[in-house]
Amino acid sequence: MRVILIIPVLALAGCSTPSFQSIFGNATAPAVAAPVQTLDLTPPPAPPVTAVTAEQFDTTSQEERDAAIVTEEPAGDQALGTTIASLGPPVEPGIWLKTPLVTALAAGRVEYQGKTINIELRPSGGAAGSGSQISLAAMRLIEAPLTALPELTVFAIAP
Numbered sequence: 001m002r003v004i005l006i007i008p009v010l011a012l013a014g015c016s017t018p019s020f021q022s023i024f025g026n027a028t029a030p031a032v033a034a035p036v037q038t039l040d041l042t043p044p045p046a047p048p049v050t051a052v053t054a055e056q057f058d059t060t061s062q063e064e065r066d067a068a069i070v071t072e073e074p075a076g077d078q079a080l081g082t083t084i085a086s087l088g089p090p091v092e093p094g095i096w097l098k099t100p101l102v103t104a105l106a107a108g109r110v111e112y113q114g115k116t117i118n119i120e121l122r123p124s125g126g127a128a129g130s131g132s133q134i135s136l137a138a139m140r141l142i143e144a145p146l147t148a149l150p151e152l153t154v155f156a157i158a159p
Contacts, residue, residue, distance in 0.1 A: 044093040044137075054146060057090040060137040068095050068141055070109055070116040076158035077109065084149050088133035095141065098124040099132035099154060107157040110134075112142040112150050121156065 044059040051057045080101040088098060097110060097119050108121035119138055124130070132152070144150040 046093055047091055051090075054090075054136060054140065058137045058140060059093045060095060064095065065137070065141060068117045068119065068138075070118060073116070074109070074157065077155040078158065080108070080154045080156055082151055082153050083132040085132040085134040085152050086149055087139055087146055088135050090136045092135060093137070094120060094135055095138045096120040096122050096135045097132055097138065097152070097154065098122045098134075100124050100126040100128050100130050101132070101154050102156070109155045109157060110138070110142065111153040111155075112144055115142040117141045118157070121154070 044061065044064065047057045047059050080099075083097075083099055083101060085097065085099075088096075095117065097108070099121060100123070102108070102121045102123050104123060106121045107118070109116055109118050117138060124132060132154075134150075134152070136146070139146055139150075142150065142152075
């Protein structure tokens, strides 16, 4: 019987009539960041369910890996800071970094021991200083040991 009484209340919660606005407040659409035009949002295929090695989990193409490697230091990129990164879920394909250093999806790059790669920066939602997760493909490109916690310098690519 309680379910029946709750359903009308929940149905009315979304109403925008003035009498309900005083109870539930005005409904507002959530803020959505504009899409970043510089990112290829088509992820590589997911690894096979039988994957057991790093090579099998890394489904990025040679073209994607070649495009990620930075050969010249770009001018005008914004330094976001440094972060300690652990290996992210190997079943999430792509070249990415989940970090609290960004609040929206952005094109970026990371530096680690002389290696610099272009990377997709994804917001982690974590508190500042809480660390980051890096994709298997990115970890391999910067040549960091997969069990390491590399300290990365993170940059946002200038538009």
